[in-house]
Amino acid sequence: MSLTEGKLDRADLLKVGAAGALGLALARPAYSAALRSEATTLNWLTWSDHYANDQLKTVSKATGLQGRPTLFSDNADAYLKIKQTGSQFDIVSADGLWVPKYVKDGLTETFDLSSLPVSKQLYSLARQFPFWQSGSNYMAYPFSWSTVQIYYNPKYVKVKPTSWHAILDKKYAGKISLENIPTDMMAIAGRATGAKKPYSMTTAEISRAKAYLKGLKPNVLKLASQNNEVVRALADGSAWIGITNLGTDDRVKDAGGPVVKSAYPKEGTVGFIDSESIVKASKHKDVWAKFINTTEQAPWIAKNFLTNGRPLFNEKAYKILVNQGHGDRARRLLYNKPQLALQMTIKGPAGDQQAYTDAFNEVFGA
Amino acid sequence: MDSGVPAPPRTGRSRFAAFGQYGGFLPAIVVFGVFFAAPLALIVAYSFWKVVDYNVVHDWTLDNYRYFFSVGTYARTFWATIWVTFSATALTIVIAFPFAYWLVRYVSKRLQALLLVLVILPFWTSYLLRVYAWLNILGPEGAINRFLHWIGLTSQPVSFFLYDRPAVILVLAYLYFPFAALTLYASLQRFDWNQFKAAMDLGATPATAMRKILLPQIKPGITTAVIFVFIPILGEYLTPQLVGGARGVMIGNLIANFFGVGQYTRGAAAALLIAALIVALLVVFRRSLEVRDAYAP
């Protein structure tokens, strides 16, 4: 109306803008669909440290397979997502003892590991995890691992904490940063109180674990949902102790923080073993092997180590790192000792998830 | 209440007239009926079932509800949450009201829109990034401590700013300020300032005029602002998780822990209890919520 009268006011501008935006919105899908039709997209439900953007781009150019990662925040979250989304995902990065659960529930498929040439680059023990074997097939392609241990600031923590019970000391009140993963924290508490199977604890073991966490609570500064937060807390001194993955000391130094050291509690600890699996409902199962074979090559894995600073299972990549002069760092982060991965309690689904969550909530509620 | 709008023709086309009157509800009924009410009904059913090995099993049980009343944690956390929410809401309104008043009373119409958009602008960055920015302000190495150190007031970092309830209250007030500001602005804007002139001509002081004329008329606006702020904050869990530390846990955190691991049945019961309490609050305070139009004849 006012346009024809020659007066352009804000309302008209907004109308034009809105129409343009709408056109853009409707046109977008067509545009990106055209873009993607050149390469097959493999939707990859994974952690942010399993890939690098340049890696995906190079692999796509070489094989015509474009990896498209979607991230998740918790193993149970990933499991539920695969269950609920059918064929939307092609690859899932399952963790430790979740892998057999995926297979058992018909969500992922096993495969012949030896048919993947890149598997020869792995440490031999990584090719023979008993909990991932299914007849002559394997359930997942091994990628990385890490224990969850105690990192402490020696400036404030004078005695190296060699036991989970050492950090219950009252002088650490409000100085510990934990991971906000109820199931894993309960498992650690189980380890600390002598539970036989930290992820399938009996009712009595759960109460003991809960009591441990209750004793720990006054010392807890925060429950971190990102490793970033633990690094930050250790770096700026709000936390003296962090319960977290390998490589945190390097990251704290990177963030301009003090020197922190790691300590292994004598009761043992939990940890993750990450992998890549084939989603059963995927429409691109036939190309999974080709994608993994190209993505998991040693040079990429070596680069991954340098970016993320935690051990992986590719032995050839370790040799590359040593040749490049990073051998010390790799050894410090236990890259050449994959057998340690088998000594930890490997993360997995909880036997009675409800009881674990109940116990955790009861401790950390108000 | 008849709004004075001319009524549709009372001919034999009364069904068409009814459609004209109520037709606007149709899309809303689809959206809310199919995508809100029905799922909610399903979730109510879920709260009476249980989860075994990450699968929902249709065994009817009162166990979930019984659990929340058998353990003291949830009631305690709920009261702590009410306290935090109340404080955050109060802080938000106290900050927003003078701001909205300033905007309506002292700023020219043309600039008002621009200044309002500037209030919303921070919303167009990410929620998480804004909260992280607060970590950089409140932490021991953060902006406040650096400033205090720089002007020589402290020699050690003061750490009470972070990882406790006060931090949660402050950051929540920051995040919900635009809700309150916009609502209060909309309400103040409709106020007829001539009444002020009339009151003062009749001898009232500005303070009396404010108290007896302005406040009663913008009460619906204040109430709406309180609702827009109080209720969402009640269900918050991200901010408490990031800046609250172990001491700043709110009921949303506990519920999120259930939903995060697929314990839908427990989580459903907890969330429904909270929702029921909110609805109960609204029913109790329904008198003050009735948005009776102050301008109706």
Added chain:
Amino acid sequence: MPRELEVVSPHAGLARGAFTTWAGLVYLFLFAPIVLLIAFSFNANKYGTFPFTGWTGKWYSQVFHDYQIKDALTTTLRVALFVTLISTIVGTAAAFPLVRSRLPFRNAVRVGMTLPIMIPGLLIGVSLLVFLTNVFHVQLSVWTAIVGQCVYTTPFVLLIVAARLQGFDAALERAASDLGANTFNRLRYVVLPLIAPAVFAGALFAFTLSLDEFIITLFLIGGSNTLPLYIYTQVKFGITPEVNALATLLLAASLILIMIAFVLPAVIRWARQAVRVRATR
């Protein structure tokens, strides 16, 4: 009108000064974290915290090469546009009968339609997820996320438009009717133009809410990513200042759009006037 109030109190100047100072402090409060956010996008420290280990533009160049972030951004904008469109139409349409019809349980209906705001977002997300996957066996997608977000944003639009409609001067419509306008024309030429600011405000609200919405989207989006989701799920090893860089770019884009919306009409008007003046010389 408020500014034209005669100054009767000796303290008027003081009051004005006090309020303006307050507003200044409020803007400082609002933008201090934003300034920090922008500053850290140039910080070499990849944890986005103090100390400043150096100034760098590498995060910005990373953003332009990161197709994942671009993918997430595009999805976010698409979702936001559709959510805004749908909830504005549905909300505005529903506001009319809510305010004007002679409905017996008006308050109950109002509460019913604003119930989604009262329910924790978690519950909306989970209930819709459970409903869509178990009852209708629908594939999760961008569209299920759009639907979920609409449930959450429509009540806001509804309330804002209804509030405006309630204070609507019915005399205007009566006058139009007296002059021969039917319902449709009354709507088109009298009511809608006058409530347009409220509809626009509602739309803006819906857009803003959708841009940052994360809880409902987390449950319903299936294999796609939106920006808030992308940021939140960088759990294990944390976000880098690349996200700060992206946020800064988005902020700059929004500022430019705002400036255009506010400044351009004035500039054009001025230009036209200048042309007209020259033509009449």
